[in-house]
Amino acid sequence: MKSSERSAPALAVVGCVNMGKSSIVATLVEDDTILVAPEAGSTTDCAAYDLKLGKNIAFSLIDTPGFQNARRALAWVEQWLKDNQSPNVTATQAIRAFFKMASNNPSFSHEARLLQPILNEDSGVLYVVDGTQPYLQRYEAEMRLLAMTGAPRMGVINLRGTHSPYAGEWDEALRPWFKVVRFDAHGADAEARLRLFASFRGVDDAWGQVVDQAIEQLREERSHRHDLAAATIAHLIVDILSFDEEASLETNRERQVKRLSERLFDRLRKREREARQEIEVLYRHHRLQRSETSLAIIETDLLDKDQWRLMGLSASQLASAGAAAGALAGGVLDASVGGASFLAGTVIGAAVGGVGAIWGAQSLARVRVLGAPLGGRTLRVETPAGVQFPFVLLNRAILHWRLVSGRAHARRDALSIEAGNTETSIVKQLSTQARKELTYYFTQIRKRRGRMEDGERRAMIRAIRALAPDTHPQAAISEVNDEPEMHPNGVRQRA
Numbered sequence: 078m079k080s081s082e083r084s085a086p087a088l089a090v091v092g093c094v095n096m097g098k099s100s101i102v103a104t105l106v107e108d109d110t111i112l113v114a115p116e117a118g119s120t121t122d123c124a125a126y127d128l129k130l131g132k133n134i135a136f137s138l139i140d141t142p143g144f145q146n147a148r149r150a151l152a153w154v155e156q157w158l159k160d161n162q163s164p165n166v167t168a169t170q171a172i173r174a175f176f177k178m179a180s181n182n183p184s185f186s187h188e189a190r191l192l193q194p195i196l197n198e199d200s201g202v203l204y205v206v207d208g209t210q211p212y213l214q215r216y217e218a219e220m221r222l223l224a225m226t227g228a229p230r231m232g233v234i235n236l237r238g239t240h241s242p243y244a245g246e247w248d249e250a251l252r253p254w255f256k257v258v259r260f261d262a263h264g265a266d267a268e269a270r271l272r273l274f275a276s277f278r279g280v281d282d283a284w285g286q287v288v289d290q291a292i293e294q295l296r297e298e299r300s301h302r303h304d305l306a307a308a309t310i311a312h313l314i315v316d317i318l319s320f321d322e323e324a325s326l327e328t329n330r331e332r333q334v335k336r337l338s339e340r341l342f343d344r345l346r347k348r349e350r351e352a353r354q355e356i357e358v359l360y361r362h363h364r365l366q367r368s369e370t371s372l373a374i375i376e377t378d379l380l381d382k383d384q385w386r387l388m389g390l391s392a393s394q395l396a397s398a399g400a401a402a403g404a405l406a407g408g409v410l411d412a413s414v415g416g417a418s419f420l421a422g423t424v425i426g427a428a429v430g431g432v433g434a435i436w437g438a439q440s441l442a443r444v445r446v447l448g449a450p451l452g453g454r455t456l457r458v459e460t461p462a463g464v465q466f467p468f469v470l471l472n473r474a475i476l477h478w479r480l481v482s483g484r485a486h487a488r489r490d491a492l493s494i495e496a497g498n499t500e501t502s503i504v505k506q507l508s509t510q511a512r513k514e515l516t517y518y519f520t521q522i523r524k525r526r527g528r529m530e531d532g533e534r535r536a537m538i539r540a541i542r543a544l545a546p547d548t549h550p551q552a553a554i555s556e557v558n559d560e561p562e563m564h565p566n567g568v569r570q571r572a
């Protein structure tokens with residue numbers, strides 16, 4: 078397609094094999110399906126990927142096979158120029174002659190394919206180099222060939238992390254041929270991605286307006302995604318806090334508690350996974366793998382008191398939760414109290430039945446025995462009482478949110494959520510005001526068993542939205558790790 082027919086500017090992403098071309102395309106267009114692989118020469122054909130904004134295409138990026146025979150290609154072109162010497166003959170004509178020959182010559186198949194969008198579709202050129210590899214003289218042939226096309230162009234040094242010892246060397250080598258920018262294809266966050274887009278202004282003078290519009294729209298889109306993610310997390314918390322499992326009271330209550338707890342926590346994990354997937358899709362991560370060990374941590378830390386401690390939940394809150402669990406040691410599931418709210422509000426812990434074996438020594442699930450309308454009694458297992466639990470849930474959700482929303486789409490490694498260190502405690506950084514507000518919503522959800530008023534629900538979403546990945550408003554995050562002010566401990570004593 079000629080540029081006159083195309084609505085959006087296009088850039089062919091070219092360079093030697095294995096420099097990170099496909100990685101840059103994947104990260105820029107947020108496509109985690111693009112083949113990124115350690116083998117040199119993994120991309121064998123050109124493919125155009127569009128950066129879509131709403132219905133419009135802001136940019137097209139063309140992933141290309143890497144140069145394989147650049148020096149021989151350049152030698153051919155130079156020979157052609159010698160053979161066709163005349164004041165009217167241009168370098169671009171020589172490149173076109175090469176392209177024509179190479180299209181039917183298997184030893185130049187990569188060169189022919191990568192030149193195709195530049196020569197036939199008027200694409201600009203994004204020349205990618207690897208800042209962790211030394212610059213070698215032979216790369217000059219690639220740069221010369223690209224310069225001969227006359228296409229607007231820019232050089233990108235792929236930093237591949239923070240330590241790119243040869244970036245300076247590359248910078249010097251590229252400058253005679255290109256405007257140069259640096260980019261970390263796998264480590265780039267949303268802002269770094271926008272900065273690279275912004276640098277496209279320098280590729281072609283005519284692109285300024287398109288670039289500015291795209292950046293504005295990308296910012297809006299990101300903000301909208303954050304809104305939706307906050308709503309997804311609020312929804313998750315509302316759902317989980319109102320989960321319960323109920324059945325007619327059986328003689329062997331310990332076994333029944335264990336069975337119902339297992340069922341309840343299966344639902345809980347499933348619901349949490351669902352919410353995570355929704356968030357991953359929002360940020361266009363469709364193929365995200367989670368590492369098994371991280372998953373295990375994720376699955377268990379929900380009820381791990383060490384996590385609570387790291388989150389800044391007070392010692393007294395933890396102690397009373399522990400004491401309440403301890404009071405039940407020895408299977409004191411004493412039905413003698415009778416009535417509708419036997420064991421109401423108490424927590425059942427490791428000591429009871431096999432619950433602890435499933436949920437770890439610090440496990441807490443809430444158990445009630447209720448009077449049934451037609452006589453008899455019902456055993457109900459609910460998600461853990463107290464505000465610690467929703468805060469743990471919130472912390473996990475936000476951690477995941479931040480990781481996913483900041484993750485470059487070129488990465489193919491499993492998502493690793495390392496719980497268990499203070500850096501992962503987002504709740505700990507909350508201001509007193511934000512904690513209070515969230516505590517209030519969590520208490521309301523419990524009280525009304527998930528039926529929140531619309532206004533309240535919206536306010537809760539706003540409170541969660543304030544914790545969005547790249548917004549750190551002072552209102553929500555305090556400088557000091559002040560002692561949390563929460564509902565005393567959420568664990569009521571036995572009636």
Ligand SMILES: Nc1nc2c(ncn2[C@@H]2O[C@H](COP(=O)(O)OP(=O)(O)OP(=O)(O)O)[C@@H](O)[C@H]2O)c(=O)[nH]1
Nearest residue numbers: 094095096097098099100114115118119120143263
């Ligand atoms: N850690 C890290 N690895 C990277 C980065 N960029 C590329 N790689 C790795 O380098 C290898 C090649 O990356 P690709 O993006 O496939 O490179 P390419 O230039 O498209 O390679 P070909 O298509 O084979 O020419 C893959 O194993 C990538 O995971 C980066 O920024 N950081």
Ligand SMILES: [Mg+2]
Nearest residue numbers: 098099119120
């Ligand atoms: Mg590739």
